[in-house]
Amino acid sequence: MLKGIHPLLGPELLHAIRTMGHGDEIVIADANFPSSTMGPKVVRADGVGAPGILEAILAHMPLDTFVDESAWRMEVVGDATAVPDICVTFQGLVKKLAGDFTVVPIERFAFYERARRAAYIVATTEFQLYGNIILKKGVVRPEELFRVDSD
Structure with missing residues (x-):
């Protein structure tokens, strides 16, 4: 455990978001997503749902404000207008x-x-269908960095 770090951010996930740069993307995948065959490095989050991981990541990682879109979800196959509860x-x-x-x-x-x-x-243990989201990392500004008071 660390002070000020969301408890769902394990060492591998904390390393992942810390090493990502501006414009890099991270997928939060449900239990049915073919994570191991996609190509990018997989970080396991067994026993945790996608919303919990989304909250943990967004507690520490900004989204990209320099582009029109910074978050995506998968459309429902056969009904592009449907919005599942998890979405x-x-x-x-x-x-x-x-x-x-x-x-x-x-x-x-x-x-x-x-x-x-x-x-x-x-790779989460999210069982709700369409529980997948992609996030584009933004810029961490100097005023957002941790500072130790010098008094």
């Missing part, structure tokens, strides 16, 4: 923790292609 949860967490970003739906195979280019995939 409503994702949108609420993004708005609460990252600001006025829209979690943009993208077609299943386009989501897979984007996931293949990610820096990391976090």
